[in-house]
Amino acid sequence: MTRYALRRLLWMVPVVWAAATLVWIFMFLIPGDPARILAGQSADPDVLEAVRAEWGLDRPAPVRYAHFLGKLARFDLGTSYVQAGRPVTGIIGAAMVRTLFLAVAATVLATVLGIVIGTLSAAGHGTPLDAVLRVITAAGISVPTFWLGLMLMLVFASRLRWFHVSGYGDGPTVLGIGFPGLGNLVLPSVTLAIFSASYLARVTRASLLEESGQEYTRAARARGATQAAALWRHALANAMLPVVTLVGLNFGALLGGAIATETIFSWPGVGLVMLNALKSRDLPVLEGGAIALTGSFLLVNAAVDLSYALLDPRTRRDT
């Protein structure tokens, strides 16, 4: 098990390198001269030259790439072009923590909702409740996040005033980490959770229905268990493997794919920070953000794989 975990972690090194290289190439190819944006629309050529020299933008591509990799190997992602010399690790680290709060809240919410709805739907297979829940989950998958976020904001923040419209809020600070205001966290996390919950519900339902047709479930029914008990006590655990995979993938995607939600709710997470960086061609922040997201996605995937061993003893033996 330990060897398997180590092997998984070691595999991440070449993957991160490949991802970092791809990111660097994309940054290199992205149109628009960062020096021109930094120096202004009608900048003096001398100033342009000085800006390029300061940030190494005047060096040949291989030299820049080698420099980039050298720093990456030392976990140094450089300093921001526009944020007054702030280290990228600090910028992305702080933003990542804020995104993490959002992603965790959304994942917990989505997992609970998804499994509950999926189980109810499977338990009531073919009933009107099942039909209603399937329509709801289909809508949850189809509705665009941007629109959903705005609607939730208009109803629950503007109209009912149950929650804050936007922002991170002033939660407590623990060990130097600023927690979000709970009233600020609800709407963005619900917005993010709706899609995942709907998808999870459908996967849970399908998986449960498949397991409920297995012999061991039928045996449980034959021993006198109710359908709900057979589903809950026997089929659910076996139906969880694809659900856990999906939860993990969703969580990884939420870490990097929350740009729309973060923009609507002005949540200063990694998506919004990278969007600002893209507009100002703050390449180190963009590179750092992309690498951090890749790394976190890989970590989440590794964690999901390892969790199989906990859920399914057969997987444990294989490893």
Place this chain on the structure above:
Amino acid sequence: MRVVRRTFQAGTMVVLAACAVMSCDVPPPQQTAREPILRYRMDAPPPNLDPVRANDNNSLFYIYQIFDGLVEFAPGTLDVQAAVAASWTISQDGKVYTFKLKEGLTFHNGMPVTADDVVYSLRRGLTKSTQSQKRDFLAPLDGSGPFWDGETGKLPGAAAPDSGTVVLTLTEPSPQFLTVLATEAGSIVPRRVYEDPEQTYLRQPVGCGPFTMASFEPDIAITLARFNDHWKTRPNDGGLDAIRVRFIRDASTALEEYRTGGIDFTYELPPGQRAQIQTEMPAHFHHGKQLWIMYLAFNHHAGPFAGNPTLRRAIAHAIDTDYIVRNLQEGKDWVATGVIPPGMPGHVEGEAPWRYDVARARALMVEAGYPEGRGLPPIDYLTNETQGFRRILDRLTSDLGAIGVKLNAREMDFGAFLGELTAQGGPRAPLWRMTWFADWPDPDNFLGLQFFTGAAGNYARYSNPVFDDLVARARRETDPAVRADLFRQADRVLMDDVALVPIYWYGSDILLRPEFAGWKHSPLGPYAIAWEEVYLDRDGSSG
């Protein structure tokens, strides 16, 4: 199985507990008794807080609050009034400006403001290694060229004969020089702080303006606190104690924050809601003019428009600018009839030199050698991608399609757009959308910097000796009326030559709570509003 069940149960508990706590954390609908703090919305953090490098509206907002110059714009106008200077005199030949400083002024860190700091600040603006973007602003100072090029360490144009006197000498009379000094280029910084090689001032700027940088929460908010030793403010004078800036990128979100009392000030209203907002919040809604223009720029160096004024005129007649302003811009802006915007000397009042006239445009297409567009290749049109510009693009495509001109739109983000305009050898596209705002509010900034032969902002490579001569004469002219007339003539030359198609001059919409009184629109834009003049009118007595 147990793991799954426990996880499920724990998750349920967490969600239920969170919901219970969250329901107690409901924002108040509206503050009842409030402190004099302005909660200001900005779409993104400022890229730069150094006055010599700042060149965008977000950064300039802070620069205008944190720094003072020798002179400043009187609130709501382009008139120049004394700031750090107590008084000044100008020599007979218009070349020597002698400023006497107010006594007893200090920077935010308590250090006295001296003439040496003023001279240092101007030299900084002309020092290449600071990556200054104010070279054009300060170019009139005697010796600025060799100083910038590093040929000499002396700048004879800026001197401090004593700690309370600054003497600025120009190479030739420049009637716009006081205006330039009232912009960010004239910001005074404390020499001892800004000589720090660690550049701590980039994060903690120090000036002598009415507000100090109190806190900077990256990506979240910035708080400016009132500087009680500022020459304008006095303790307990009712002015703002602080401005808390929150970064809210989306305009719709900002509007909802405003509606629910989360912020007191926002600008850039979401599209399609202007009329509704005016009706819903008439006491909050304010509309003013800005010294900005949006126009279509022709490539005068290459492509079908270069050297073909008839074709350019056909394009001008084909575009329904009234429709664009009235419907697409929701009446926020003004149909532009020239380059120099209203409120600036040299502005030409009256009708546009051409009208929307499709029949005339078609006739001109025939005259230009492209009847119904035959023989004319699809026109590459560059624009940066914003919701508003996309709507305008749709209208332009339809208007120009009506005369047989096919637009090949290339939408891109601003960085790529700027890259295209400033590409080596000039832009390749024959047509693009262009916005220009006043770096300093003078017609030379609008005409000279964009259309003078070889000027830095002349991306279109327009060149017309008649125009150049008028601008050159206006630059030297000291009589304001004659100078304005020369710029007026230069503006007409551009229109007669159809050097561009002006679309609209910008207006600015803002929402500000009515309890904030004493403020005035700045012609430069919302970023330059003199917030130190604003106070909280708790009983609404200001009307």
